[in-house]
Amino acid sequence: MANLKTNIGKLEIKNPVMTASGTFGFGTEYEDFIDISRLGGILVKGITGAERQGNPYPRMAETPSGMLNAVGLQNKGIDYFVEHIYPEISKFDTEIIVNVNGGTIEEYIDVASKVEKLNKIKAIELNISCPNVKQGGMVFGTHCPSAVAVTQAVRNAYSKTLMVKLSPNVTNIVDFALAVEEAGADSISLINTLLGMAIDAKTRKPLLSTITGGLSGPAVKPVALRMVWQVAKSVKIPVIGMGGIMNATDAIEFFLAGASAIQVGTANFINPAVTIEILEGINEYLDNNGFSCLSEIVGALDI
Amino acid sequence: MxxxxxxxxxxxxxxxxxxxxxxxxxxxxxxxxxxxxxxxxxxxxxxxxxxxxxxxxxxxxxxxxxxxxxxxxxxxxxxxxxxxxxxxxxxxxxxxxxxxxxGNSFSKPAGTKVLLIGGGTGVAPMLILGKYMKANWGIEPLFLLGYRSDKLIIEKERFEALGKVYITTEDGSDGYKGFVTQHPILNEPESNFDIIYTCGPEIMMKAIAKKAKELNSACEVSLENLMGCGIGACLCCIVDTKDKGNVNTCTEGPVFNSERLKWQI
Missing domain, CATH: 2.40.30.10 (Translation factors)
Incomplete structure (x- = not known):
């Protein structure tokens, strides 16, 4: 059994397997399938200041080796989370991390400040990369000065571990990573979904109500790996890698590219027990290859 | 439920x-x-x-x-x-x-006068429901099954083993010619069912929900929305409800009382 401990900023987690926000609900959806407490952490569904209904149906389209979604941050708002969801999920013996969203900087601060008061939650993930909302989200994450402004503002309002989730829909991901590091991020999560679209030639209509949506799944993995590699060698803070991880081998590739931890997203929809299988597979890989701890393979790409 | x-x-x-x-x-x-x-x-x-x-x-x-x-x-x-x-x-x-x-399941009716309407592949949950109500609720199911033509009729004898079966076909090749909502069973003075259960194309279920309202019958529909995960995590299969806004079809449904849905009927 190798040492799987890793850190995502100031916060140490017991193993590097986390779940990507928006793919794992609040954890309770997966309780029938796995022991949630075995995971390194869970990133709960993105939360905004006020309740949001999200986008109209249809919100999903299957595409080769992936899927497009256009959920649009449907959630009941931070106050509902604090009152009703947090008490229920506090029982999990794993790091619960809130994915924080907003249409304005003030809304991001409002959510972050309310989460800071929750003892069990030691980190937030600032989502400046949701492609499915008209205001906020990717608007912040694809304009460098805005990314800096929102990161700085939340940094000033939130003292625990601050992860910033970047959008891949930019020309130079490293510029954004360096900018949010400078602005006070403790770690960087990447990638969020890639903006895409799908069309039904028969009906000549888009498959999503919003026309465009976020692409995830194995189709995006090569892009994600490349971005993790570029960013990890440029910043000093930890990088949390995600994008199409379906099994332990995929996860290992992300560690080799420089990720200190990983998040499993779309794979949860196909195999609700996949996170535990990935965790066990990582351990097996380390054991079989003579590594005693995870950190030995982080950024260990043999070039 | x-x-x-x-x-x-x-x-x-x-x-x-x-x-x-x-x-x-x-x-x-x-x-x-x-x-x-x-x-x-x-x-x-x-x-x-x-x-x-x-x-x-x-x-x-x-x-x-x-x-x-x-x-x-x-x-x-x-x-x-x-x-x-x-x-x-x-x-x-x-x-x-x-x-x-x-997902959830069909609910036990207030009375014993029930109608189970299936359209095409939507007959699937009607068979298991008919079997279940006979065994557990002591209710004899009455089926109304709609198809495009007789060649597409699904295992009629298995439905007949549970209760009375009416068939409609769009081309008139078997049973009543027309859509399920045009069948006499839904258009007679005694067509007031305690509940109508249905599954099939959305256009059919909407027509049945409208009919049920006219007949003052309760109506439960089983939706077939596109789904990602099926367990309430991806929030892709939503349906708009009067009481809670967008909810997951996979966990709040697939069975809904038609009155809950914001259907224009």
Whole structure:
């Protein structure tokens, strides 16, 4: 059994397997399938200041080796989370991390400040990369000065571990990573979904109500790996890698590219027990290859 | 709705029969290696197709029949695209990975005068519901099953073994010619049912919901929305409700009282 401990900023987690926000609900959806407490952490569904209904149906389209979604941050708002969801999920013996969203900087601060008061939650993930909302989200994450402004503002309002989730829909991901590091991020999560679209030639209509949506799944993995590699060698803070991880081998590739931890997203929809299988597979890989701890393979790409 | 629900699980089933009914429909009979959990009428399974790029996500399929003594379940499937086509080609002895039992179930009616309306592949949950109500609620089901033509009729004798069956076909090749909502059973003075249960194309269910309202009958519809996960995580299969706004079809449904839905009917 190798040492799987890793850190995502100031916060140490017991193993590097986390779940990507928006793919794992609040954890309770997966309780029938796995022991949630075995995971390194869970990133709960993105939360905004006020309740949001999200986008109209249809919100999903299957595409080769992936899927497009256009959920649009449907959630009941931070106050509902604090009152009703947090008490229920506090029982999990794993790091619960809130994915924080907003249409304005003030809304991001409002959510972050309310989460800071929750003892069990030691980190937030600032989502400046949701492609499915008209205001906020990717608007912040694809304009460098805005990314800096929102990161700085939340940094000033939130003292625990601050992860910033970047959008891949930019020309130079490293510029954004360096900018949010400078602005006070403790770690960087990447990638969020890639903006895409799908069309039904028969009906000549888009498959999503919003026309465009976020692409995830194995189709995006090569892009994600490349971005993790570029960013990890440029910043000093930890990088949390995600994008199409379906099994332990995929996860290992992300560690080799420089990720200190990983998040499993779309794979949860196909195999609700996949996170535990990935965790066990990582351990097996380390054991079989003579590594005693995870950190030995982080950024260990043999070039 | 019935709240006594079994834990959801992922399981490899063995295919013991792949029975082609006609050019559109087939039935997969699957055997569990262990003991089946309780499966309620209206619940569904998320079926893994394979690892191919174009059949990446699971497919939600309603459960057609359960046999606890043999630990088998049956899925009635319509060939609609790549995924269901591949399922139709599976051989006996093969393995099928499914996540089940998912979703809620049809509720027990206030009285005993009930009508079960299925359209096309939507007859699937009506068989298991009919069987369940006979065994557990002591109610004799009355079926109204709609098809495009007689060649597409699905296992009529299995429905007849449970209760009276009326058929409609659009081309008049069997039963009453027309749509289910035009059938006399829904257009007579005594057509006031305690509840009408239905599953089928959305346009049909909307017409039935409208009819039920006119007849002052309760109505439960089983939706067939596109789904990602089937377990309430991806928030892709939503339906707009009067009481709670967007809710997941996979966890709040697939069965809804038609009055809850913001349908323009």
């Amino acid at each position: 019935n709240n006594i629900k079994a834990k959801k699980r992922v399981e490899d089933f063995t295919i013991i029969e792949n029975k082609r009914l006609n050019k559109e429909f087939f039935i997969l009979k699957l055997k569990s290696a262990g003991e089946l959990p309780v499966i309620l009428p209206g619940q569904f399974a998320e079926v893994r197709i394979d690892d191919n790029p174009t059949t990446f996500l699971r497919r939600p399929i309603s459960i057609y029949n359960v046999d606890y003594s043999g630990n088998t379940i049956e899925l009635l499937i319509k060939i609609a695209g790549d995924g269901t086509k591949k399922l139709s080609e599976l051989k006996d002895g093969g393995i099928l990975n499914i996540v089940y039992p998912l």
